[in-house]
Amino acid sequence: MSMPNVPKTLGASVLMVGMAFGSAAALAADGPLRGNVRVVIGSTSTGGDTYQNSSIVVDALAEKLDLNMKVDAVGASSAFRFLDRDPRGNTLMIFHDQSYLGYLYGVEGYDNIFEKYTIGPTVAINPGNAYLVPKDSPYENLDQIIAAVGDGEEVRVAIQPGGVSEIGFSALKNAIAIEHPGSEDNLVAVNTGSQADKNQQLFDDQADLINGTVQANEQYTRLPEDDQKAMRFVWLTARQSTIEEAPEEGLGQTSREQLLEYVEPNVTVTMGDENFTFDKEFFFLYNKDMDPAIVEQIDEALTEIYAEGEIQQVQKNSFFIPNFKPSDEAAEYLENKMSAYEGIIENIQ
Amino acid sequence: MLDILSLLDISFFLLAALGALIGIIFGAIPGMTATMAVAVCLPLTYALGLHHGLALLLGLYVGGISGGMVPAVLLNIPGTPSSITTTFDGYPMAQRGEGERALRVSVVASVVGGLVSAAILFLFAPLLAEFSIKFSYVEKFLIILLALTVIASMSRNMLVGIFSGVIGIWLSLIGTYSISDGGNGKTRLMFDFLEPYLFEGFSLLPVLIGIFGIATILLEAEDGVKSGLSGKEIKIGKGGGFSFGIFKGRLTNLVRSSFIGTFVGMLPGVGGSAASVLAYTQEKNLSRDSSEMGKGAPQGLIASESANNALTGGALIPLLSLGIPGDSTTAVLIGAFTLQGIQVGPLFIPENADTWYVMMTALVFANVVMFFLMFYAIKHIAKVVLVPQYILYPIIVMMCVVGAYAINYGIMFDVWTLLIFGVLGYLIQKVGLEVAPLIIGFILGGQAEVYFVKSLESFGTYSIFFTKSPIAVVLWLLIAASVAFSVAMGLKSHVKRRLETSQ
Numbered sequence: 049m050s051m052p053n054v055p056k057t058l059g060a061s062v063l064m065v066g067m068a069f070g071s072a073a074a075l076a077a078d079g080p081l082r083g084n085v086r087v088v089i090g091s092t093s094t095g096g097d098t099y100q101n102s103s104i105v106v107d108a109l110a111e112k113l114d115l116n117m118k119v120d121a122v123g124a125s126s127a128f129r130f131l132d133r134d135p136r137g138n139t140l141m142i143f144h145d146q147s148y149l150g151y152l153y154g155v156e157g158y159d160n161i162f163e164k165y166t167i168g169p170t171v172a173i174n175p176g177n178a179y180l181v182p183k184d185s186p187y188e189n190l191d192q193i194i195a196a197v198g199d200g201e202e203v204r205v206a207i208q209p210g211g212v213s214e215i216g217f218s219a220l221k222n223a224i225a226i227e228h229p230g231s232e233d234n235l236v237a238v239n240t241g242s243q244a245d246k247n248q249q250l251f252d253d254q255a256d257l258i259n260g261t262v263q264a265n266e267q268y269t270r271l272p273e274d275d276q277k278a279m280r281f282v283w284l285t286a287r288q289s290t291i292e293e294a295p296e297e298g299l300g301q302t303s304r305e306q307l308l309e310y311v312e313p314n315v316t317v318t319m320g321d322e323n324f325t326f327d328k329e330f331f332f333l334y335n336k337d338m339d340p341a342i343v344e345q346i347d348e349a350l351t352e353i354y355a356e357g358e359i360q361q362v363q364k365n366s367f368f369i370p371n372f373k374p375s376d377e378a379a380e381y382l383e384n385k386m387s388a389y390e391g392i393i394e395n396i397q
Numbered sequence: 398m399l400d401i402l403s404l405l406d407i408s409f410f411l412l413a414a415l416g417a418l419i420g421i422i423f424g425a426i427p428g429m430t431a432t433m434a435v436a437v438c439l440p441l442t443y444a445l446g447l448h449h450g451l452a453l454l455l456g457l458y459v460g461g462i463s464g465g466m467v468p469a470v471l472l473n474i475p476g477t478p479s480s481i482t483t484t485f486d487g488y489p490m491a492q493r494g495e496g497e498r499a500l501r502v503s504v505v506a507s508v509v510g511g512l513v514s515a516a517i518l519f520l521f522a523p524l525l526a527e528f529s530i531k532f533s534y535v536e537k538f539l540i541i542l543l544a545l546t547v548i549a550s551m552s553r554n555m556l557v558g559i560f561s562g563v564i565g566i567w568l569s570l571i572g573t574y575s576i577s578d579g580g581n582g583k584t585r586l587m588f589d590f591l592e593p594y595l596f597e598g599f600s601l602l603p604v605l606i607g608i609f610g611i612a613t614i615l616l617e618a619e620d621g622v623k624s625g626l627s628g629k630e631i632k633i634g635k636g637g638g639f640s641f642g643i644f645k646g647r648l649t650n651l652v653r654s655s656f657i658g659t660f661v662g663m664l665p666g667v668g669g670s671a672a673s674v675l676a677y678t679q680e681k682n683l684s685r686d687s688s689e690m691g692k693g694a695p696q697g698l699i700a701s702e703s704a705n706n707a708l709t710g711g712a713l714i715p716l717l718s719l720g721i722p723g724d725s726t727t728a729v730l731i732g733a734f735t736l737q738g739i740q741v742g743p744l745f746i747p748e749n750a751d752t753w754y755v756m757m758t759a760l761v762f763a764n765v766v767m768f769f770l771m772f773y774a775i776k777h778i779a780k781v782v783l784v785p786q787y788i789l790y791p792i793i794v795m796m797c798v799v800g801a802y803a804i805n806y807g808i809m810f811d812v813w814t815l816l817i818f819g820v821l822g823y824l825i826q827k828v829g830l831e832v833a834p835l836i837i838g839f840i841l842g843g844q845a846e847v848y849f850v851k852s853l854e855s856f857g858t859y860s861i862f863f864t865k866s867p868i869a870v871v872l873w874l875l876i877a878a879s880v881a882f883s884v885a886m887g888l889k890s891h892v893k894r895r896l897e898t899s900q
Contacts, residue, residue, distance in 0.1 A: 093728060093732075094728075094732035095722070095731030095732040095734070099732060100732075100735050100736060103443075103736065107443075118440075119440075120806050121436075122806050125596060126805065126808070129593075130807075155576055155582055156582045156584070157596065208576075209576060209579060210576045238855070239579035239580075239854070240579045241575075241577050241579050242666075242721075244666065244719075244721040245579070245666070247719075247721070248530065248533060249855070254533075254855045254856075263740065264720060266740065266742065267720065267742030267743050267744040268743060270744060271743055271744075276527075276530070277530065277743055299740070300740055300744075366735075366738050
């Protein structure tokens with residue numbers, strides 16, 4: 049063998065060894081799901097709750113299934129498109145209630161997920177969806193706001209239109225329509241974008257109430273009242289039972305007990321016969337043509353993971369409330385949830 | 398204080414250095430950005446722990462922003478959006494064979510910008526955050542408008558330049574006024590069949606690489622195959638004609654541009670490219686001898702590079718003292734905190750003093766490493782231009798295509814965007830339109846729209862643009878001065894040309 053061939057031979061053998069190991073790893077997973085799996089999420093932010101929660105779940109799943117899985121923050125419209133293109137199961141999606149709320153609000157790029165996709169398991173709740181006022185606001189609580197709007201006062205609410213950020217606003221408007229018919233138009237939406245924009249509206253005195261989250265706004269609630277940036281929670285949309293499951297120490301310096309002051313029965317927003325609540329839930333979405341065996345495989349793997357109990361701890365540490373429901377149960381549950389909110393949105397139109 | 402020293406072990410510094418190196422490579426490859434580098438490495442922070450993870454990510458951030466200067470100078474392709482203004486003077490210098498000198502000037506400007514902004518971040522973060530929230534939609538719109546006035550002073554022919562700028566703005570409005578910005582999410586300025594592709598408009602980076610990179614290659618290809626720069630004299634080795642004397646009398650420029658970069662960086666929602674554009678405009682307006690700018694003047698590089706590196710410290714100000722990222726890279730960086738369950742917000746610094754000092758150390762160290770890595774590697778990097786063009790250009794086109802495909806995680810239309818704008822960039826230069834104003838219009842147009850509409854929605858009257866606050870009045874004065882200056886300069890060169898032709 050002549051000398052120049054040595055590197056070539058070496059290269060070839062390294063390549064072959066690599067291929068051998070590569071295929072061995074791929075075969076190690078004996079379920080229908082194999083190869084590399086990409087989990088796209090409906091948010092472009094890697095600093096947000098969707099990415100954070102998806103990472104926790106996907107890491108656990110990758111370990112359990114012995115697969116290479118990666119979360120990609122591609123945003124809603126791209127994520128749906130990627131999912132549409134891949135019936136093999138190598139692209140999965142994780143998103144939250146925005147996926148059907150966007151459809152209910154008629155946002156472009158959103159279809160009825162219950163018709164177009166297979167609904168996978170739910171994995172967790174982010175209990176942090178909140179409404180805040182400036183710390184020196186004349187409104188002590190949500191009841192005062194509802195009463196003021198009923199009396200003809202204009203209250204401006206900064207939200208991001210078309211989804212999770214708007215649903216609480218819609219419910220509030222609906223409640224005012226029920227309690228003070230005809231006054232609901234005094235509750236005005238100020239359409240903004242990011243959390244930064246919503247906060248800024250409050251600092252600029254362009255909004256009286258803003259949508260926010262416990263996670264992003266808790267530190268602002270601890271600023272002294274004379275600080276222009278200081279805020280105060282008036283309402284958390286989560287169910288009381290959800291907040292009760294949060295860690296006792298709460299988040300930052302705000303304990304669970306303090307957070308419970310902003311949910312039922314202390315703060316109520318009526319829907320007529322019952323009160324409105326909204327838990328932001330994360331769940332999987334699959335391509336409709338994906339092999340049902342994969343649906344089952346992921347359900348089983350997650351059932352085992354949640355039975356082991358470790359993931360719950362990780363989720364709670366990050367202020368998520370574990371909420372695993374296998375696919376069938378999740379689909380039915382979410383469809384019911386959607387129809388409840390559909391009623392609210394129709395009422396106020 | 399001793400607690401902090403115990404957090405800074407050798408692997409901490411190695412990670413920051415490694416980050417800077419990888420960042421430079423990412424930044425230097427057209428289509429790969431600092432944001433991407435940070436996003437790719439974000440999951441590693443799990444394994445590394447918060448402080449070591451931050452060292453790596455901040456290294457990537459500083460390196461990624463700096464690396465963009467390399468293709469900007471040598472190939473006329475801005476490696477990152479904030480290095481477009483570097484191409485204006487860098488590429489003409491490289492064409493004269495002064496690529497190495499241009500790069501050295503840029504590296505020195507970069508490290509100064511980076512360190513100045515780090516110092517401002519360290520000393521004044523909470524104070525400046527307080528100031529930054531005084532900027533509502535109105536003031537942000539005026540900042541963008543001020544940056545847009547650069548179009549007038551940058552054009553060779555003002556009317557053509559402004560026309561090109563307007564085309565750029567028009568192109569930026571294609572797509573939707575995104576619902577995530579509080580718009581209605583309806584598509585516009587396109588045919589129905591284009592909706593699946595253009596829903597979010599043309600993506601910035603493929604447009605940028607296309608209009609600069611591909612168009613440059615097409616123009617060169619038109620000249621026929623040459624065997625590199627053999628005909629031209631290239632100053633390489635022995636500093637390539639660089640000495641620190643270049644910075645003599647440029648201190649004001651350096652400091653001013655660093656401050657502008659830091660300041661724009663700390664305004665959330667005003668993109669990074671506005672920083673270098675603004676710094677470039679101000680140098681052009683305020684310096685006594687700006688006539689050479691755009692033709693290969695080191696002062697343009699100083700303004701551009703010190704401003705874009707100053708972004709790093711600036712963008713961290715709102716992140717660490719309001720919990721709001723200042724630019725797209727810090728928006729990814731915030732993930733390192735949330736993944737570890739650390740809250741960022743107005744109380745972050747007082748409640749996480751250790752992390753705060755650790756971050757400052759990493760930031761300063763990454764800047765220093767970046768400087769030494771680049772300053773001494775430049776004489777090798779600058780040799781890229783010695784590669785024969787028939788080998789170099791196909792490689793660049795390939796890298797551009799891969800980068801364009803990767804930028805939004807695999808959208809084929811981005812590759813088409815690259816090619817469309819490559820051809821468009823070639824054609825507009827053929828018909829005599831100007832590329833730089835067009836691209837600046839494209840970059841700033843979208844933001845200008847959002848802030849303009851939001852201002853009107855919030856306040857309901859046009860007069861608010863003038864009466865909102867003292868800051869608004871100051872910005873209007875700057876805008877007026879910038880426009881008046883461009884007009885005066887335009888008239889002067891017009892008279893000069895007339896005199897020359899009559900002689």
